[in-house]
Amino acid sequence: MTPATNSSDQRTEISRQEQFRDRWSSFGANTGLIELSERLLPSQLKKFELFQPYDDKFLEKISSDITLARWKKGSVLFEEGSYIDIAFYIVSGDVQIFLRKHDELASLNQAIFDPNRTAAPGELQTQAADMGIAQAAETVLQTQIQKQDTKSGEITFLATMDFNLSFGERKNLPSGAIFGETGALIGWPQSATAQTLSECELIQVRAPALRMMKRKSSALKEKIDKHYREQALFAQLKGAPLFASCDDSFVDGLKDRVELVSFEPGEVLTKEGAPAEKLYMVRSGFVKLSQKIGDGDIVVSYLSKGMTLGETELLIDGLGTWTSTATSVQNSELIALSRSDFEDLTTRFPKAEKLLWTYAVSRIKESGHNREDIGLSELMNTALDQGLVEGNSVLVIDLDVCTRCDDCVRACASTHQGIPRFVREGNKYANLLITRACYHCRDPVCLIGCPTGAIRRSNVGDIVEIDDKLCIGCRACANNCPYDAIVMHETGTTWADNTIPEGLRGKPKLLATKCDLCKDTGHGPACVSNCPHGCAIRVGSVEEFQAVLNIS
Numbered sequence: 001m002t003p004a005t006n007s008s009d010q011r012t013e014i015s016r017q018e019q020f021r022d023r024w025s026s027f028g029a030n031t032g033l034i035e036l037s038e039r040l041l042p043s044q045l046k047k048f049e050l051f052q053p054y055d056d057k058f059l060e061k062i063s064s065d066i067t068l069a070r071w072k073k074g075s076v077l078f079e080e081g082s083y084i085d086i087a088f089y090i091v092s093g094d095v096q097i098f099l100r101k102h103d104e105l106a107s108l109n110q111a112i113f114d115p116n117r118t119a120a121p122g123e124l125q126t127q128a129a130d131m132g133i134a135q136a137a138e139t140v141l142q143t144q145i146q147k148q149d150t151k152s153g154e155i156t157f158l159a160t161m162d163f164n165l166s167f168g169e170r171k172n173l174p175s176g177a178i179f180g181e182t183g184a185l186i187g188w189p190q191s192a193t194a195q196t197l198s199e200c201e202l203i204q205v206r207a208p209a210l211r212m213m214k215r216k217s218s219a220l221k222e223k224i225d226k227h228y229r230e231q232a233l234f235a236q237l238k239g240a241p242l243f244a245s246c247d248d249s250f251v252d253g254l255k256d257r258v259e260l261v262s263f264e265p266g267e268v269l270t271k272e273g274a275p276a277e278k279l280y281m282v283r284s285g286f287v288k289l290s291q292k293i294g295d296g297d298i299v300v301s302y303l304s305k306g307m308t309l310g311e312t313e314l315l316i317d318g319l320g321t322w323t324s325t326a327t328s329v330q331n332s333e334l335i336a337l338s339r340s341d342f343e344d345l346t347t348r349f350p351k352a353e354k355l356l357w358t359y360a361v362s363r364i365k366e367s368g369h370n371r372e373d374i375g376l377s378e379l380m381n382t383a384l385d386q387g388l389v390e391g392n393s394v395l396v397i398d399l400d401v402c403t404r405c406d407d408c409v410r411a412c413a414s415t416h417q418g419i420p421r422f423v424r425e426g427n428k429y430a431n432l433l434i435t436r437a438c439y440h441c442r443d444p445v446c447l448i449g450c451p452t453g454a455i456r457r458s459n460v461g462d463i464v465e466i467d468d469k470l471c472i473g474c475r476a477c478a479n480n481c482p483y484d485a486i487v488m489h490e491t492g493t494t495w496a497d498n499t500i501p502e503g504l505r506g507k508p509k510l511l512a513t514k515c516d517l518c519k520d521t522g523h524g525p526a527c528v529s530n531c532p533h534g535c536a537i538r539v540g541s542v543e544e545f546q547a548v549l550n551i552s
Contacts, residue, residue: 020064032075034199037068048203049176050089053217065209069202077194077202078180083447084190085207087181093200095173098193172197181224182232184210185262186284186333187443191232211331214262225260233258237335240281240306245351250344259336263287263328269309270326276313278336282306284443285332288384289324291367298377300324300367302384305443311356312363314342324367329384376546382429383542387483391439392462393517393538395422395527396548400431401535411530412515419489421515422527430549437527438485438515440464446477446486446514455512458519465516473510486514 020039042059045051045066051059068091071077077095078084088095173179183190184207205213214221233255237243243251259278263269269280272292287303301324303309309326313319337345346353370376383389397408406424413420422437444464446455454470455477457463466477466486478486489511495504518525528536539545 020067024067032072032077032196034070034072039063040066040068048089048091050178050203050220053219054213058212058216062209062212065206067204069204071196071200071202073196073198073200075196075200077196078183078190079193080191081189082453083183083187083445083449084180085184085187085445085448087184087205087207087210088179088194089203089205090173090175090177090179091201091203092175093202094197095177095179095200095202096195096197097171097173097179098195178224178227181210182228185214185224187445187448188284191235211262211264228260229255236283242281242306242308242352242355246345246349250348254337254341257338257341259338261334261336263332263334265328265330267328268325269328269334270322270324272323272325273321276310276320276322277339279308279310279314279342280326281308281335281337283333283335286329286384286389287332287334288327288329288381289367290327291324291371293371297325298370298374299380299384300370300377301363302329302380302389304389308356308359310342312360314339315346315356315360379429379546379549380542383545386427386429386434387439387441388434388539388542388545390441390443392442392540393438393440393525394540394545395435395437395515395525396537396539396545397424397433397435398431398535398537398548399428399433401533402433403533405532408527408531408536411526415518415521415526416513419513421513422485423487432545432548436484438464438481439483440515440517446481448480449476450474451476455514458516463517463519464514465519466512466514468511471512472504473508473512475510475512477512477514481514486512489513 024036040063042056042063045059045063071093077088080098179194180190182188214224234252237251237255238246238248243254246254261269261280263285269287270276272290282303282305284305287309288299289301289303289309290297291300303326310322313322346356370380388394409420409422409424412422422435424433424435426434426436428434440462441464442462446464447457450456451474452470452472454468454472455464455466458465473488475488478488491509491511493509495507495509497505499505515525523529525538528538537548539548
């Protein structure tokens with residue numbers, strides 16, 4: 001009995017170690033890295049101050065998302081514009097952070113916040129233009145890699161790229177400091193570059209473990225929130241359309257008073273009928289709004305980055321209670337303003353009050369439409385469940401018209417050297433097939449953790465592309481994509497003997513492939529233009545998806 005139990009325990013431990021290595025494999029490809037630890041036991045983690053408040057059972061649960069790493073002097077751990085899901089804790093050594101100034105960060109945030117997601121987008125765009133508020137055309141671009149030396153066989157890794165050290169301000173971080181946590185938790189691109197000034201030993205914590213640690217320890221939450229308020233919150237508030245007309249002194253005071261709140265998937269923020277005393281603004285994630293109808297609930301709207309909740313309840317005299325139940329769809333981060341700060345905002349800054357009234361009217365209209373038409377509520381729920389709310393360009397096929405001729409797939413393959421960039425299968429809604437093709441998301445998680453920057457924004461609208469010359473086939477992007485839209489392709493070749501890093505030499509060469517909207521062809525997406533029946537359609541919003549349903 002005992003030997004069998006021991007054997008089972010050994011197999012479990014081996015399996016966990018293998019999962020750990022797989023989880024950190026692409027990180028290990030980095031040429032600035034000297035050593036990456038095996039999975040650490042609770043007793044080993046407790047040697048570090050960061051993990052001492054937690055019990056062994058909890059540490060065992062999160063251990064797969066934690067590693068101890070040694071980095072060379074001069075390594076760039078992450079650079080401005082990159083997406084990472086890792087926070088760093090300095091055990092020993094010196095790290096320097098290069099920070100942008102507030103006004104530069106504010107201009108970046110204008111591209112992150114989306115004030116146009118509403119039931120009446122045209123009206124809101126006109127209002128915003130009248131007030132001089134910049135429109136959110138696209139998400140902040142990941143830093144582009146330029147002038148690659150592709151003939152030498154070298155791959156330039158993000159953590160070894162040269163950086164102009166004279167740009168921006170510098171801040172040296174001491175042992176015990178945590179950095180990178182804001183981008184990891186919120187999913188925003190990094191606004192600074194972090195570089196080692198000496199050989200460093202760093203604890204690296206992935207976002208899932210960091211979220212659990214933050215929720216379990218009030219001391220860690222206070223430390224992370226304090227750093228966020230000091231380094232990033234002013235710029236993010238100034239970048240939000242709501243606070244664009246506010247003076248710096250007001251926003252600077254507000255950043256110290258607002259409440260920073262986090263919600264897990266399925267967690268309720270507000271309950272319909274309960275007293276409403278706060279204004280919420282979404283920093284990351286999606287929030288579903290539902291209302292009671294008969295014996296059940298229907299989805300009436302949803303919120304994304306930069307959108308607010310509570311303006312209707314706080315603006316309309318005598319309302320006082322929440323008009324809907326708000327539920328977090330994924331891990332969501334929000335800012336909460338007290339009623340007194342809300343009243344101060346609307347009293348001192350008429351443009352902000354006008355924008356809040358625009359939001360409130362749009363919300364009321366949208367809720368009314370969805371209550372009258374249950375089909376719209378079901379569509380909203382599907383859009384949230386299947387990620388349509390994230391997509392800038394989602395390929396759908398009208399199955400009532402489609403003859404399954406596969407001309408769309410063949411056209412895609414012909415355009416991309418015989419390799420199709422999408423799969424003609426996926427989830428169905430009514431008569432529409434939502435294909436396994438890249439959504440070109442507003443917040444693409446596939447960009448997180450790519451060690452070479454091969455997957456990135458293309459600087460052409462909202463297109464997410466992969467540079468074949470930089471891809472090392474590490475699978476990081478494919479593993480991150482929640483919609484199975486990135487496929488690993490076997491090239492039939494191996495890496496050359498002179499390839500840098502050396503770890504790739506002689507190994508089979510894989511290539512991550514995905515839709516790039518045929519951006520270099522001049523004729524638009526081949527899947528759409530080559531469909532003989534016009535049933536392959538690209539949609540860029542829930543409203544467009546709804547319009548396609550109405551036409552079909």
